[in-house]
Amino acid sequence: MRGFVLSAAWWRLRCRPVLFFAVGLRLDRRRNMLRAEVTVPRLKTLLLGAAGAIVLAGAGFAALAWKPALDPVTPPTRESFPPELIRRGAELAAIGDCNTCHTAPGGKVFAGGLALPTPFGTVYSTNITPDPEAGIGRWSEAAFQRAMREGVDREGSHLYPAFPYDHFTLVTEADNRAIYAYLMTREPVRAETPANELVFPLGFRPLLAGWKLLFLEEGPRPELEADHGAYLAEGLGHCGACHSPRNALGAVQHDHALSGGEAEGWYAYAVNQSSPAPQPWTEESLFHYLRHGWEASHGIARGPMAPVVANLAWVPEEDVRAIAGYVARKMGHGVTPATVPAPIIPVPGPGTSPTMADSQAVPPVPGQDAGRAVYASACASCHEAGRPLPFGGMHLKGSTAPHGPNPRNLINVVLDGLPAAEGERAPIMPGFRAVLTDQQIVELLGYIRAAFTDQQPWTGVEALVREVRRGHTTSASRPTDAVQSAPADPTQ
Ligand code: HEC
Ligand code: HEC
Ligand code: HEC
Structure with a gap:
């Protein structure tokens, strides 16, 4: 750790010592040339100098680290x-x-x-x-x-x-x-x-x-305060705390802001121009997703994103619209309704009656027979039944999960399912932890990636399935917790 602190101080100061060193050399050389004499610094002087530098650095660091206590007050009424x-x-x-x-x-x-x-x-x-x-x-x-x-x-x-x-x-x-x-x-x-x-x-x-x-x-x-969406998203909304990658010391990498990050065993997809969503987001679809926790052509907010949208459900609409506008600009997509792309999969309107999937509809993919069989028996009946969101499962062609750079969220959802939504008694999607083996899940993921996306196969899937099955994610309990803790009347 001492190494960390020293390298920390060094990192900030590194330009200056390098400068001093160079100047010292130039002066030395000039002196040598003028007097043609070599000065050999003595060991004792060197040691004293080093000790002095350490004491000074320590004192400087202590001064930097020290913050005064602020006086306690009587709790305000x-x-x-x-x-x-x-x-x-x-x-x-x-x-x-x-x-x-x-x-x-x-x-x-x-x-x-x-x-x-x-x-x-x-x-x-x-x-x-x-x-x-x-x-x-x-x-x-x-x-x-x-x-x-x-x-x-x-x-x-x-x-x-x-x-x-x-x-x-x-x-x-x-x-x-x-x-x-x-x-x-x-x-x-x-x-x-x-x-x-x-x-x-x-x-x-x-x-x-x-x-x-x-x-x-x-x-x-x-300058940020002039742009309400940027101000909320980058500051209080701390979207980058999950959606930006971090360095080895846990700090957000601002140069790669919003280009995808880890969050509590989930992957927070890129929400800038490298968004992997197969259907481009628009300002309007982002607003609907952030406000309602789901959006017809993009699906549902899960894992650590669920409490975020539960909170955004009741704050003033203009704050959420501002955040949506900011993210749409970061994604670099058109934000006018005229540029809304046609959905990849037609979205069934309200009142469409669910139909059972025809297993013939499950497309064959060479080399993926085992995965196709798992998909046809475990998933297709809901995901191709045409029941509208949020209670029906969307066609996975339109979902970000199979298109992302890694299958972490897809594995989480397959293992643990999705908790009941408001108005539904049963979980909206059952978990398959006890039903599917690791091998079957690996085959299933291979099939989904091949059949529903135009992306390269994922690598390291088997190890990730094993890791996720062993680990603990926060999938099921968080959304409802957050909903309960949102105050009904904040001024009470
Ligand atoms: C991502 C999780 C997270 C969020 C979101 C978060 N906090 Fe915290 N907060 C923490 C943690 C963890 C600590 C304790 C840090 C420590 O012990 O050094 C903390 C500490 C604090 C403290 C210091 C309290 C003390 O007794 O020392 C304050 C004040 C605080 N948070 C206020 C807020 C407010 C206000 C918000 C919302 C605007 C907020 N926090 C949102 C995780 C969070
Ligand atoms: C606590 C971590 C966390 C915070 C904070 C957070 N997100 Fe997320 N977000 C996630 C995760 C994890 C996902 C993936 C969820 C999933 O698979 O359903 C996600 C998904 C999304 C998506 C969907 C992306 C896609 O293509 O499917 C959008 C859009 C989004 N977040 C926007 C935001 C915005 C805007 C903010 C700030 C107001 C924010 N998020 C704050 C973790 C977070
Ligand atoms: C009982 C019906 C049902 C079954 C069976 C089912 N799902 Fe789901 N699934 C849902 C519902 C409902 C949702 C939430 C709506 C949505 O996001 O599509 C969902 C969501 C998902 C999502 C997130 C989509 C998104 O981006 O929002 C994925 C991925 C998924 N399911 C994969 C699977 C896989 C793989 C299987 C088979 C192992 C499966 N589901 C089986 C009903 C089901």
């Missing part, structure tokens, strides 16, 4: 906040998904304790209810603003970027004030946050100063 501010705070908190991360399964909303697995260990979300002991009841607005902008808590400790402050840093002071008003008027909950379980020595928070030095571009960015 509800009357101290205007009701409109609280209401807007509720909407903004939903766009920021504060409820999704700060609520443990079966726990109280905002009371924290959700385990967030990272490649470096588990970080637990904290209690952000206004409880004065266990929560943020004694935080001033200034302390809250600092946490959102700099990732530092009231006592001055650095916070882990599992809290997406690398995005929230772009949130304006006015919006943070509204979120603060909303959180401080929630029910206080006395729930202690479990201790994090991180690999040594990452439990030592001052090290995070090095991470921030390297990767945190502190906001605000005033």
Whole structure:
């Protein structure tokens, strides 16, 4: 880890020492030429110099890492906040998904304790209810603003970027004030946050100063605020926290923003010009998907995307439209209705009666007989029955899942199915974990890729199926949790 911090400091400063070194050489050479004499630095001088440099670097780093504690306050009363501010705070908190991360399964909303697995260990979300002991009841607005902008808590400790402050840093002071008003008027909950379980020595928070030095571009960015969609998507909405790739130290790679990333055992597809969706998204279809959690020609939002859309379901429509407009621009597709492409598969209108699939309709693909047989018996009856979304399964030709760069989400869906949607008692798609063997799933995936896409076969499918079957995904429980934790009347 010392290596990490040193290399962190080096990375920022690297240009300057190189410059000094070069200048020193030039001066030396000139002196040598003038006086024709060679100076041999003595070992003791060298050692002293090195020790001095280390002490200076250490002191510099400590100064950088140190943040003052901000004074505790008496928890503010509800009357101290205007009701409109609280209401807007509720909407903004939903766009920021504060409820999704700060609520443990079966726990109280905002009371924290959700385990967030990272490649470096588990970080637990904290209690952000206004409880004065266990929560943020004694935080001033200034302390809250600092946490959102700099990732530092009231006592001055650095916070882990599992809290997406690398995005929230772009949130304006006015919006943070509204979120603060909303959180401080929630029910206080006395729930202690479990201790994090991180690999040594990452439990030592001052090290995070090095991470921030390297990767945190502190906001605000005033030019962003003129574009409401960009402001919400890049900042509070933190779409890039899942949809952008990360480097080895867990930092979002901004040069590849929105070009696809990992999220809790799911793959968050590219939502820029490299989107793998077989039917180009438009501003309107993006709006429908983000607002309703599904879209007729693109299917349903699953896994970690489900709580995102559950929150976007009730915030002001113009906020969701702004985000959709921004993503459509990133994808570089036409955004006017005139350019909406014809669906690859005709979408059945409401009231179309389901028909049983004719297994003759399942296209043969050379070398894929075993996979075709699994598809025909396990999948076709729903996915080619023509029942409208969201309750009928869409034709997989139109789904992003078989077209993506890896089959992770397709495997998740086949193993665990999809939970019941509102208005349906049975799960909308059953899981096949107990029914299909790994080998059958590998054959099935090979068939689906070959029959319904024009992409190259996936590689490493067998290992991935094994890994996903062993691992734990968050497929089934998350959507309903998030729906329950969305406040019915935020000002109450
Ligand atoms: C992706 C998950 C995630 C989301 C979304 C998220 N947080 Fe957090 N948050 C965390 C984690 C994890 C921590 C604890 C970090 C640590 O211990 O260093 C945290 C810490 C905090 C803290 C510091 C609290 C303390 O006691 O130190 C505040 C304040 C906070 N979050 C507010 C918010 C708000 C407001 C939102 C919504 C706008 C939000 N968070 C959304 C994961 C999240
Ligand atoms: C917590 C992680 C996470 C966050 C935050 C998130 N997404 Fe997603 N998103 C995903 C995952 C995972 C998928 C794939 C879901 C699936 O297979 O159904 C997805 C799917 C999508 C899709 C469908 C892509 C396709 O071609 O099928 C769109 C569009 C999208 N997200 C937009 C957004 C936008 C806009 C935001 C920010 C407001 C956002 N997402 C925030 C994880 C996330
Ligand atoms: C009982 C009906 C049913 C069966 C059987 C079924 N599905 Fe589904 N499936 C659904 C429904 C409903 C959805 C949600 C709507 C949608 O997204 O297509 C869905 C969604 C999906 C999706 C996500 C599509 C998208 O992009 O939104 C994939 C992929 C999928 N199913 C694959 C399969 C495979 C492979 C099989 C066979 C192993 C299968 N399904 C069997 C009903 C079914």
